[in-house]
Amino acid sequence: MPMSRRCIPYSPRRRELAETTFALVTTAGVHLRDQEPFDLAGDNSWRLIPGDVASDALMVTHEHYDHRHADQDINCVFPIDRLRELAAEGVIGGVGDKHLGFMGYTQKVRDLYERAAPEMAKVIERSRADAVLLTAG
Amino acid sequence: MLGLPTVLITLLPKVSAEMGPPRAIHPARFTLGDPLGLPDRPDIQRAVLLDALRRWQAREEPGHIWELEYPAYTPDPAVTNNGEIIRE
Numbered sequence: 045m046p047m048s049r050r051c052i053p054y055s056p057r058r059r060e061l062a063e064t065t066f067a068l069v070t071t072a073g074v075h076l077r078d079q080e081p082f083d084l085a086g087d088n089s090w091r092l093i094p095g096d097v098a099s100d101a102l103m104v105t106h107e108h109y110d111h112r113h114a115d116q117d118i119n120c121v122f123p124i125d126r127l128r129e130l131a132a133e134g135v136i137g138g139v140g141d142k143h144l145g146f147m148g149y150t151q152k153v154r155d156l157y158e159r160a161a162p163e164m165a166k167v168i169e170r171s172r173a174d175a176v177l178l179t180a181g
Numbered sequence: 182m183l184g185l186p187t188v189l190i191t192l193l194p195k196v197s198a199e200m201g202p203p204r205a206i207h208p209a210r211f212t213l214g215d216p217l218g219l220p221d222r223p224d225i226q227r228a229v230l231l232d233a234l235r236r237w238q239a240r241e242e243p244g245h246i247w248e249l250e251y252p253a254y255t256p257d258p259a260v261t262n263n264g265e266i267i268r269e
Contacts, residue, residue, distance in 0.1 A: 055184035117220030
């Protein structure tokens with residue numbers, strides 16, 4: 045199924061930046077050190093990353109990009125500390141209580157599109173977040 | 182369901198463009214693995230993040246990926262997969 049045939053629906057913003065809580069969702073293979081690593085052969089599962097996570101509690105399991113920089117500083121792919129700073133300064137309204145990591149490498153594109161991605165969207169919709177910052181490795 | 186407004190930071194803009202992301206930026210010449218820039222360089226990370234948030238706020242034309250320059254960023258020669266996916 046060519047994903048390019050389906051464009052992402054446009055969701056208008058409903059708040060100003062300073063009133064908006066952002067969640068992070070990444071395909072860079074980010075997860076907690078004590079969570080199960082991703083299957084490098086392809087994996088549509090996702091890891092829930094709690095809002096109060098310490099950035100050094102995170103790691104990357106991914107074989108399709110060189111993640112030595114993220115290993116050194118997770119903010120290279122998952123800018124949780126920078127987002128918290130902007131929240132503290134009042135630039136954004138806040139940082140979400142739930143973030144998501146997944147690997148983004150899969151042979152099961154239909155499953156990703158029809159099951160996994162809607163599941164992830166529901167998790168974020170039911171969280172405190174009003175908006176999402178997406179990052180890829 | 183109205184959905185959540187998103188903004189994407191991508192280093193593979195051609196791949197991302199196929200999906201028509203509602204709002205997106207591409208930090209030009211950043212090495213794959215560095216979407217926010219270099220480790221322990223909060224100045225670069227913050228600049229990229231702020232640009233992404235500005236794009237989020239700007240009600241941009243969906244599908245347009247903004248290519249942005251960050252002169253403070255210098256690719257790390259030790260990183261071997263500059264713009265390439267390691268294993269297909």
